Amino acid sequence: MSQSRMQLPEKFLTVAEMMNIGDQELARRKEFLEFRPEDEERLHKLAPLSESYAEAVIEAFYTHLLKFEEMKVFFPDNATLERVKAKQKQYFIRLTKGNYNLDYVEERLKIGTIHEQIDLPVKSYLGMYCFYLREAWKHIFEAGKKEPDEVMDTFFSLMKLVFLDISLTIDTYIDSRERTIKSLQQEAIRELSTPVLPFREGMLLLPIIGQIDSQRARQLTEHLLESIRINRAKVIVIDITGVATVDSRVANHLVQTVEAARLMGAEVVISGISPEIALTMVTLGIDLGPVHTVGDLQDGIEHAEQLLGYRVKKFAETGKTDKGDRV
Amino acid sequence: MKVPILKQGNFLIASIQGALTDTDLTSLQENLVCSVRDNRSKGVIIDVTVLDVMDSFAARTLRSISIMTRLMGANLVIVGIQPDVAFTMVQLGLKLDGTMTSLDLEDGIAMLKAADQNQERGDYGR
Amino acid sequence: MDAERIIIISDASVMTARQKGRELGVSVGIAGSSLTLMATAISEIARNIVQYAGQGEIEFRSVVRGGKRGLMIIARDSGPGIADISQAMQDGFSTSRGMGLGLPGARRLMDDFEIVSEPGKGTTVSMTKWEF
Numbered sequence: 082m083s084q085s086r087m088q089l090p091e092k093f094l095t096v097a098e099m100m101n102i103g104d105q106e107l108a109r110r111k112e113f114l115e116f117r118p119e120d121e122e123r124l125h126k127l128a129p130l131s132e133s134y135a136e137a138v139i140e141a142f143y144t145h146l147l148k149f150e151e152m153k154v155f156f157p158d159n160a161t162l163e164r165v166k167a168k169q170k171q172y173f174i175r176l177t178k179g180n181y182n183l184d185y186v187e188e189r190l191k192i193g194t195i196h197e198q199i200d201l202p203v204k205s206y207l208g209m210y211c212f213y214l215r216e217a218w219k220h221i222f223e224a225g226k227k228e229p230d231e232v233m234d235t236f237f238s239l240m241k242l243v244f245l246d247i248s249l250t251i252d253t254y255i256d257s258r259e260r261t262i263k264s265l266q267q268e269a270i271r272e273l274s275t276p277v278l279p280f281r282e283g284m285l286l287l288p289i290i291g292q293i294d295s296q297r298a299r300q301l302t303e304h305l306l307e308s309i310r311i312n313r314a315k316v317i318v319i320d321i322t323g324v325a326t327v328d329s330r331v332a333n334h335l336v337q338t339v340e341a342a343r344l345m346g347a348e349v350v351i352s353g354i355s356p357e358i359a360l361t362m363v364t365l366g367i368d369l370g371p372v373h374t375v376g377d378l379q380d381g382i383e384h385a386e387q388l389l390g391y392r393v394k395k396f397a398e399t400g401k402t403d404k405g406d407r408v
Numbered sequence: 409m410k411v412p413i414l415k416q417g418n419f420l421i422a423s424i425q426g427a428l429t430d431t432d433l434t435s436l437q438e439n440l441v442c443s444v445r446d447n448r449s450k451g452v453i454i455d456v457t458v459l460d461v462m463d464s465f466a467a468r469t470l471r472s473i474s475i476m477t478r479l480m481g482a483n484l485v486i487v488g489i490q491p492d493v494a495f496t497m498v499q500l501g502l503k504l505d506g507t508m509t510s511l512d513l514e515d516g517i518a519m520l521k522a523a524d525q526n527q528e529r530g531d532y533g534r
Numbered sequence: 535m536d537a538e539r540i541i542i543i544s545d546a547s548v549m550t551a552r553q554k555g556r557e558l559g560v561s562v563g564i565a566g567s568s569l570t571l572m573a574t575a576i577s578e579i580a581r582n583i584v585q586y587a588g589q590g591e592i593e594f595r596s597v598v599r600g601g602k603r604g605l606m607i608i609a610r611d612s613g614p615g616i617a618d619i620s621q622a623m624q625d626g627f628s629t630s631r632g633m634g635l636g637l638p639g640a641r642r643l644m645d646d647f648e649i650v651s652e653p654g655k656g657t658t659v660s661m662t663k664w665e666f
Contacts, residue, residue: 094596099603260563263602264666302498303567306491313511337498344494346487346510427553430545430581460570461552463577464636492570500574500639 096190097183100256102249107186114245120238121179127221127235128177134220135173139166141216142209152205173213176242189246193253203254210247214240271300277308283315284385285347288378290323298334302341309345316385317342320378322353332367339372348388349373352381411436413443418450419520420482421513424459433469441476449482451520455513457488467502474507483523485509487516538594542609548580551592555607558594562603563665572605572663575643578636579609579659587613587656597662604645604664612656619651 097103111117143166146152156162172192175185196206218236225232274297278286285308289301308314319338324331339349350373354362361367373388375381386393410432413422420443422436440452454470456462474484485508489497497504508523510516538558540551555576559569576592583590590611597604616622623638637659641647644661651657 094598099596099598260602260665264565267666303491303495306494309511310491315511315515340503341494341498344486344489344497344504344509345491346489346515427549429549460556461573461577463574463581464639465577465581490570492567495567496571496574496643499571499642500578 095183095187096194096253097187100190100252102183102186102190102252104183107183110245110248111181114241116181116238116241116245120241121181123235123238124177124242125179127239128174130220130224131177131217132174134217135170138173138213138216138220139169142169142212145212146209155199155201176239176246181242181245186249189249190253193250194257196250197254197257203251206250207247210243214243272304275301275304277304279308279312279314280318280382281386281389281391283313283389285309285312285314285317286320286382287317288320288323292325293331293334295330295334298331298338302334302338305338306341306345309342309347314347316348316350316388318350318352318378318381318385320353320381321351321358322355322378324353327358327361327367329365329367332362332365350375350381350385350388352376352378352384411439413439415443415447415449416517418448418524419453419517420444420447420449420451421453421455423455424457426458427460428466430465433466437469437473437476440473441480444477444480444482450524451483451485452477453485453487453513453516453520455487455516456493457490457512459490459493462489462493462497462502464500464502467497467500467504470504470507474504483508483520485516485519487511487513540592541589542580542583542592542611543589545581545584548577548584551580552576555592555594555605558596559605559663562596562605564603564605564663565665568663568665571643572607575640575661575663576607578640578643579607579661582636583609583611583613587611590656599664602665604662606646606660606662607644609659609661610656611658615653615655615657616649616651617653619649623649 143162147156156165175188217239221236221239222232225235276288278288280286285305287301287305293301305317309317319335321327321335327335335351339351342349352375354374354376373384375384383393410428411422411424413420415421420440422440424436428436436454440454443449444452452473454473459466470486477484486504487510489509508516508519510519538554540547540554542548542551552573556569556573559572564572580592583592588611590609590613593608593610595606595608597606623641637649640659640661645664646660646662648660649657
């Protein structure tokens with residue numbers, strides 16, 4: 082760790098930056114929608130009218146919305162409804178306020194994020210936009226029907242901007258889904274490679290197979306600890322029969338796992354220590370500390386059962402065998 | 409007193425309600441030790457179920473409490489260390505050597521009773 | 535948004551820094567157990583600042599790498615500085631019973647860790663926790 086200059090990020094990243102939406106990307110989207118300075122002008126001219134019909138549109142909007150059961154859940158009380166209506170009004174008015182730059186994009190992305198987080202379905206979101214556009218159209222047409230061309234152009238300008246907003250919102254949904262999928266995948270891989278098996282009540286069995294590197298050791302430990310909590314386990318049997326090599330690092334991971342389990346009130350039995358591993362550990366001076374260690378998995382389970390106060394007795398069918406009575 | 413200490417028979421139960429500053433931890437130590445003396449308690453439970461972070465200072469304080477209460481004839485059980493917290497402690501190398509730990513209050517009290525009985529029988533094994 | 539910054543000057547501010555870290559960690563998308571690791575690392579580093587430098591500051595920045603987000607924590611102080619960084623970063627926990635400088639511990643809890651320090655000039659630690 083030399084004393085080289087640290088590379089520190091310039092500032093706190095915006096949502097837009099985290100999603101890679103910069104000036105160039107914004108320009109492309111506008112170009113694709115053919116959203117040009119003329120459109121901005123038209124929206125600017127629309128502003129006074131838009132502000133005058135905002136309330137009416139919002140009332141119609143929410144009346145429609147609240148007819149649907151699945152939408153009612155988002156408005157548990159009147160205070161929430163009023164608050165949302167106020168925000169909605171701000172949103173609509175912003176559409177005609179100009180300055181459709183990265184700050185605008187940032188606002189829209191944040192709104193999208195909030196809606197995604199409260200689990201508002203995309204179909205509802207799109208339905209809402211559609212309703213808004215139809216209502217706005219009615220008002221725009223009513224006010225300017227004497228000049229149909231201009232009315233149509235104004236409406237198209239509004240439509241282009243609204244579609245820009247929709248694209249940004251859908252992007253936040255997609256971005257969030259992708260990150261959720263990635264993290265779920267990682268969690269699934271973790272769990273598959275480190276199975277923790279509830280055995281008897283209060284007992285967990287953790288067979289470790291293959292190599293243990295620090296990442297796997299960490300996953301293993303986290304998974305084990307969470308299982309202890311969920312299963313209220315008091316004894317853990319960690320079987321290392323399948324572990325490739327036990328060097329001082331692996332032993333260290335084991336010790337840490339054992340210590341962590343103990344902090345949660347569980348005792349640990351380590352089984353599967355072969356003569357070779359035992360020799361290696363003695364040679365390397367590895368001390369697993371106060372853990373119960375036994376030779377094989379069966380012994381491990383028996384020992385754990387004893388710790389839990391179980392006695393296992395086999396009912397022999399045809400006379401006694403060597404393993405007939407285990408008490 | 410930020411951490412309430414309740415008496416249950418011969419035992420004291422201190423329930424941590426939220427995050428604690430270093431000063432809060434030091435107060436807890438003083439209050440517990442005084443309470444053990446005042447009540448002649450045989451056992452102490454510190455419930456850390458709600459504690460979201462156990463750093464080196466907190467661990468050191470718990471260890472001190474453990475030593476001091478033992479000197480005064482009381483056993484200590486730390487109850488409810490959460491999985492994340494246990495993991496973090498181990499990564500940091502924080503040990504609660506010799507201090508008993510349990511998953512929940514019920515187990516913790518059972519441990520204190522068992523330890524108490526062992527001591528009465530003259531068996532100081534644990 | 536400007537970087538979030540907390541002045542570290544007392545044990546109450548250690549707690550504030552921890553809570554702020556958690557809050558920002560959640561907003562970046564960091565999951566439960568990683569939040570605990572991060573909050574603990576912040577606690578250790580912040581306490582170091584109070585103990586060895588008297589005061590300092592902790593700044594939070596969001597970062598992105600390869601499609602995943604993270605929270606970077608930058609802890610600065612103008613304290614005495616560390617003469618031998620590699621020694622300070624050594625895992626002294628088994629011998630010092632957790633009474634070390636908190637630096638090696640914090641490093642183990644975080645995903646990325648960098649430290650720059652000079653005697654007489656102070657110390658800067660920058661550490662990052664990724665969302666997954």
